[in-house]
Amino acid sequence: MDKPRSPTRALRAYMMLTRMLAPLAPMHLRRRLAQGREDPARWQEKLGQAGRPRPKGRLIWLHGVGVGEVMALRGLIAAMGRADPRAHFLITSSARSSAQVVAGNLPPRSIHQYLPIDAPAFVARFLEHWQPDLSIWSDQEIWPVCTLEADRRGIPLVFLNARITDQSLEKKRFIKPLYEDVLRRFQLVLAQDSRSAANLKALGASAVEIAPSMKSAAPMLAVDEAELARMRAMFDGRRIWVAASTHPEDEAVALAAQAQLFADDPRWLLVLVPRDPKRELLLDQPFARRSAEDNLTDQPVYLADSFGELGLWYRLADAALIGGSFSAVEGHNPWEASALGTAVLHGPRIENFANDFNALHMAQAAKEITDAASLVRALKGDLAQMGLRGQSRVRRAAPLDGLAKQLLGMAK
Structure with a gap:
C-alpha cells in the first residue's frame, strides 16, 4: 500500500481548528442532550467512547449521516455478509433518529454506533x-479528520452513492483545497450520476466512476407482525394512504387532499408520518395519535408520531406521498414504499432523488402531483397496478454481489 500523503495546509488548518474546539464538545453535547437532541444512553459515543466491544475478525465500517443513508446501505451489507459469512459490520451515523430506525432493521452481525465528532x-x-x-x-457526507486518520492507519477508503448537486458544489468551492485533499485519499469513488461525477472531479476527486443508486437493492423494511395484524383490525374498512417522512409543505398538500377525500367518503384515512415525529404539528382536522395509543374511530387522520415504523404504514397503505417533495428538502427515498407494493406519489421537487423517481416513472410505478386536487385524482386512480409495477421494478434491481466482493477484496 502506498504511503499516506501528508496533509495539505488546508487540512492542517482544519485539524488545528477542530483540536482547539474539542474541549467544548462535551458541553455542547450536554446542551443538546438537555434539548432532547442526543441519546441519553449513548451520547458519549460522539466523543469516541465505544458502546460495544469490537467483534473478532474482519470488520467493515460503513457511514451514513441520517436515516435514509443508513437504510440504503443495508443491501450492500447483506451482499457482503453473503460473500464473507465471518465478516462483521460497524454502521455509524450522526442523527439520533437514525439509531432509533436502524435498531429494528440491523442486518446480521452488525453494530450501530454514533460517528465521533470530527x-x-x-x-x-x-x-x-x-x-x-x-x-x-x-x-x-465525508469528514476530513476521519478520512485522514483512517488513511494514516492504512484503512482503505471508499465513497459510495456519492452525490453532489451544482448548488452544493458552489458552496464548497471556497474550501476546495480541503475537499481536494480529502477526496484524493479515497481508493474508489462511485457517483450516483454523471452530474455528481463531474462535480466531484471539480472538487478534486482523481478517479470517479458512475454506478446506480444502491437504494433500490435494500431489503424490505422490517415489521412487527403482531402489531401489523392489530393495526389492520383497527383500520378495517378504511381506505388508507400514507404521507411519509413529511415536512410542513408536504403536510399542507396532504391535509388539504384528505379533507376533500373524507368529505366525499369518510372511509378515507390519511396516516401522517412526519420526518421529525417530535415536531409540533397544527392539524386542522380531527386525528388520533400513535404515541397516545389512541383507538381510531371515525377520524380522518392518524398521526404516526413514532420512529422506525414506515414498514408498518407502507404495508397498510395503498399509496404513499413521499415527503420532502414540496420543499427545498428535494425528496426522500421512494424505494422503501415500492418494495412493499405501495404506489408512489410525489411533488415536483425531487432533485436529491431524481434518478430514483425517474426509474420508477419509466416503470409506470410513480406519479408526480402538483397540488391537493391532483393528489385526490391520483389517489382515486389505479393504485394497485402502480404498486405492483413498483414492486416488480425493485425485484429487477441490479444485485450488489459483484460490488460486495470488490469491496471485500480492498479490505486490508
Whole structure:
C-alpha cells in the first residue's frame, strides 16, 4: 500500500481548528442532550467512547449521516455478509433518529454506533478501539479528520452513492483545497450520476466512476407482525394512504387532499408520518395519535408520531406521498414504499432523488402531483397496478454481489 500523503495546509488548518474546539464538545453535547437532541444512553459515543466491544475478525465500517443513508446501505451489507459469512459490520451515523430506525432493521452481525465528532482526539479513540479493515462513506457526507486518520492507519477508503448537486458544489468551492485533499485519499469513488461525477472531479476527486443508486437493492423494511395484524383490525374498512417522512409543505398538500377525500367518503384515512415525529404539528382536522395509543374511530387522520415504523404504514397503505417533495428538502427515498407494493406519489421537487423517481416513472410505478386536487385524482386512480409495477421494478434491481466482493477484496 502506498504511503499516506501528508496533509495539505488546508487540512492542517482544519485539524488545528477542530483540536482547539474539542474541549467544548462535551458541553455542547450536554446542551443538546438537555434539548432532547442526543441519546441519553449513548451520547458519549460522539466523543469516541465505544458502546460495544469490537467483534473478532474482519470488520467493515460503513457511514451514513441520517436515516435514509443508513437504510440504503443495508443491501450492500447483506451482499457482503453473503460473500464473507465471518465478516462483521460497524454502521455509524450522526442523527439520533437514525439509531432509533436502524435498531429494528440491523442486518446480521452488525453494530450501530454514533460517528465521533470530527476532531483528532475523538477520532483516534474511535479508530483505536474499532480498528476497521475498510471504511465506506455514502451519499454526501465525508469528514476530513476521519478520512485522514483512517488513511494514516492504512484503512482503505471508499465513497459510495456519492452525490453532489451544482448548488452544493458552489458552496464548497471556497474550501476546495480541503475537499481536494480529502477526496484524493479515497481508493474508489462511485457517483450516483454523471452530474455528481463531474462535480466531484471539480472538487478534486482523481478517479470517479458512475454506478446506480444502491437504494433500490435494500431489503424490505422490517415489521412487527403482531402489531401489523392489530393495526389492520383497527383500520378495517378504511381506505388508507400514507404521507411519509413529511415536512410542513408536504403536510399542507396532504391535509388539504384528505379533507376533500373524507368529505366525499369518510372511509378515507390519511396516516401522517412526519420526518421529525417530535415536531409540533397544527392539524386542522380531527386525528388520533400513535404515541397516545389512541383507538381510531371515525377520524380522518392518524398521526404516526413514532420512529422506525414506515414498514408498518407502507404495508397498510395503498399509496404513499413521499415527503420532502414540496420543499427545498428535494425528496426522500421512494424505494422503501415500492418494495412493499405501495404506489408512489410525489411533488415536483425531487432533485436529491431524481434518478430514483425517474426509474420508477419509466416503470409506470410513480406519479408526480402538483397540488391537493391532483393528489385526490391520483389517489382515486389505479393504485394497485402502480404498486405492483413498483414492486416488480425493485425485484429487477441490479444485485450488489459483484460490488460486495470488490469491496471485500480492498479490505486490508
